Amino acid sequence: MESVGYFMIKQGIKVYIETSVISGFGRKRFHNDLMKFFDLIREGVFIPIISEHTLSELYDDDTPIEVIENLNTIDYKQLATTDEMINLYDKYMEKRIVDENFKSDAMHVAIATILKVDVLVSWNLKHIANEITIPLFNKVSIKEGYTTLEIKNQRR
Numbered sequence: 001m002e003s004v005g006y007f008m009i010k011q012g013i014k015v016y017i018e019t020s021v022i023s024g025f026g027r028k029r030f031h032n033d034l035m036k037f038f039d040l041i042r043e044g045v046f047i048p049i050i051s052e053h054t055l056s057e058l059y060d061d062d063t064p065i066e067v068i069e070n071l072n073t074i075d076y077k078q079l080a081t082t083d084e085m086i087n088l089y090d091k092y093m094e095k096r097i098v099d100e101n102f103k104s105d106a107m108h109v110a111i112a113t114i115l116k117v118d119v120l121v122s123w124n125l126k127h128i129a130n131e132i133t134i135p136l137f138n139k140v141s142i143k144e145g146y147t148t149l150e151i152k153n154q155r156r
């Protein structure tokens with residue numbers, strides 16, 4: 001085990017990386033955290049999982065080329081969205097955990113939950129990685145027969 005920040009980290013932790021993390025490259029406030037995170041991926045501490053949903057958001061948002069180039073410096077598993085993920089997403093939206101304008105964020109949580117990753121990494125503190133939405137997402141997940149999802153932001 002390796003000590004990083006406040007946490008003891010074992011090798012090979014499966015992490016779902018959503019769009020806010022990847023697009024943080026080039027943003028001054030996230031840049032150093034992102035570089036450290038990508039270094040840990042390259043060292044094998046984390047096994048990154050990125051969905052087609054994340055990639056479509058990156059490519060649809062006129063993402064600067066340097067963000068895409070930085071993403072391409074790591075090896076990651078790319079996974080498709082399934083009907084099961086969409087069904088769980090629909091349950092989150094029925095409970096109005098996030099506003100309709102931010103429904104994409106609920107999809108990230110559904111994907112990560114169905115994939116049973118060790119942690120979802122998000123720098124989206126408004127709609128995903130906060131003390132209000134995390135328990136709400138997990139409550140719906142449990143009700144639907146899934147396990148809870150650990151969600152971490154760049155500060156955790």
